[in-house]
Structure formats: C-alpha cells, structure tokens
Amino acid sequence: MQCVRQQPSDSSSRAPERGAVIRLLPLLAMLAGCLSDAELLAENSRIALQTAEARAAGKLNCPRVKAGIVTKEEVPGQPLGELYSEYGIRVDGCGRTVFYDVECRDGKICAVREKPMPE
Numbered sequence: 512m513q514c515v516r517q518q519p520s521d522s523s524s525r526a527p528e529r530g531a532v533i534r535l536l537p538l539l540a541m542l543a544g545c546l547s548d549a550e551l552l553a554e555n556s557r558i559a560l561q562t563a564e565a566r567a568a569g570k571l572n573c574p575r576v577k578a579g580i581v582t583k584e585e586v587p588g589q590p591l592g593e594l595y596s597e598y599g600i601r602v603d604g605c606g607r608t609v610f611y612d613v614e615c616r617d618g619k620i621c622a623v624r625e626k627p628m629p630e
Contacts, residue, residue: 567602576604
C-alpha cells in the first residue's frame with residue numbers, strides 16, 4: 512500500500528491545533544501502512560528495472576539483457592506535490608548498451624524515456 516505524499520510545507524502560520532495534527536501525520540502514515548521515501552525507491556526500483564529490460568530487449572532485439580540502476584531519486588511532482596521515483600538505468604545486451612530515464616509513480620506504472628549514450 513502506498514500513500515499520496517506531498518512536499519513539506521511551512522506550517523508555522525497555521526493554527527496550533529492544525530500544527531499538532533500535521534506533526535502526527537508521519538506517525539499516522541506509518542500506522543496506515545504507507546511507505547517511506549527509501550521504501551518507495553526500493554519498491555519502485557524493481558518495476559523500473561523490469562520496465563527498462565523489457566523496452567531494451569525489444570529495441571536491441573536481444574532476449575537476454577541486464578539492467579542496472581545508475582541514479583535514483585524521489586522527485587516532487589507538480590501541481591499537486593505528489594512524490595515519484597526517477598531512475599537512470601543502463602541496460603546491456605548482445606554487445607550493445609542503451610540508457611533510459613524511468614519515472615515510476617505508483618509501483619505499477621512507469622514511463623520510459625531513452626537517453627543518449629554518455630560520452
């Protein structure tokens with residue numbers, strides 16, 4: 512189960528009662544079974560790797576490819592402030608290499624963009 516999380520905001524101008532509720536949100540999220548940023552990155556990395564391997568196998572016309580994560584980060588989304596995971600992934604197969612940026616929002620659906628080969 513994953514929660515919709517928003518970017519941190521300054522709650523100093525809010526009423527004291529609301530500030531107390533905001534301070535309790537991390538505890539409530541944990542009790543509800545929500546994922547931390549690290550857990551979300553780990554969970555989404557599996558599907559990001561699978562997505563990149565499937566795309567590269569077709570592009571390289573190679574049934575045996577191996578993907579590895581080069582970069583990973585949590586990114587605040589716009590306009591609602593939801594976080595998503597973004598990975599830089601290298602895929603090797605049949606003597607060739609391809610690079611992808613893979614963006615995962617919910618652990619099931621990832622968007623893939625091919626990147627140019629680094630020099």
